[in-house]
Amino acid sequence: MKTTLRFDQISCRLQVEGLPDASAGQASDAVGILTGWTLQWAGRPELEGRKEHLEALMTVVLPYARHLISGVTRRFGEEPLPVEIGPHPEGGHALLLRSSQPGTPPLQVRLDDAELADLVRVLDQLRTDARFKLPIALPAAQPLRGRELEQRTPLIQRVAAPVGGALALALVAGVGLLLPVPRPLPQQEPAVRSTTAAPGAPAKPEATTRP
């Protein structure tokens, strides 16, 4: 018997339909074999697709959200994938959906931060639902490395310190080159030490004679 899982947020609704995988001994309300899914947006065309499309949507959107939490905005989903997401040049986020139908142009949906959060929440609800048994390979959320975090600092701010240091070094070296080279001092004769004190007499201070 077909099972329908529905997840609602203010701006979108995700509906997944499927059947339990009887060979894996799944419960009757489980979805182990996906027959279709739809994503309805308020005021936007409805999206639908197969398992690969749902997998691509989750593989692209969830890591994008993970990076956003760390303040890093970068594109996810290269050409062979049917879904791509990245920052929109005019603000918000651009979700690009490539159709598998030949000759159909890709559909671009612009989302604001609230709509993206809604989308992330419905995908989270789906993947954490105990009835959803479909194996979808999602990368685990990992801490970002320093190199990945560099992007959130503006380029000018990143290069300011090394460029400033190099300029200061060049300035000091230039000033150093302008100073005259010190001339060597004239050679001095070695000091003559007089030792005229008698044995037992108090020691006299050392005297030196100059020519």
Added chain:
Amino acid sequence: MPQATDSPSSPPTSNQGPRLSRRGLERLDLLLLVVEALDLNGGEAMLWMSEQLGFTALFPNRVELWKRRCTNPLRRTTRRDSLAPAESEALIRILCAMADRLYPLLRALLSTAEPPEVTQQRWDLFQARLAELMRERMNPRRGAVHNLLDPESGFAQRRQLIQTLALASGEGGVDRLRASLLDAAA
């Protein structure tokens, strides 16, 4: 396979795992402070949520919860010790559950669908409440506190905190938030 996420009903008891860095502690406490700025009864709600999630052994009362939060180096009265992994995990789960509860408010702040003046009023209210809490509890001589309190230059940072809470809300956000708090120092 879908990512395995522990049930919130199973409290973390292990002290194994990475400890939060200084920056991670700062962010975790700032996010909890944002929750308090959004919810006037946030302090009480946090303690109630801690009990609901089964963390009474870690935070038996509000003083213990407050002491753990004082590991934030930006606080006026800061503690030099660090959070144990089980304590930081519990605070992360409390934060995600609180963000889930406050999601309609977070969403309203981030949405562009509503009239700009209504959104601006919401931001002004939030900023005033956050500034009040920060002046009360944070060290104003620290640059990070000063920047966040600045009405103009601190806006992007405050928006980032709200967006973080929205994307970390609920059970599914725990892994994302934990990973981001363990980020390398940039």
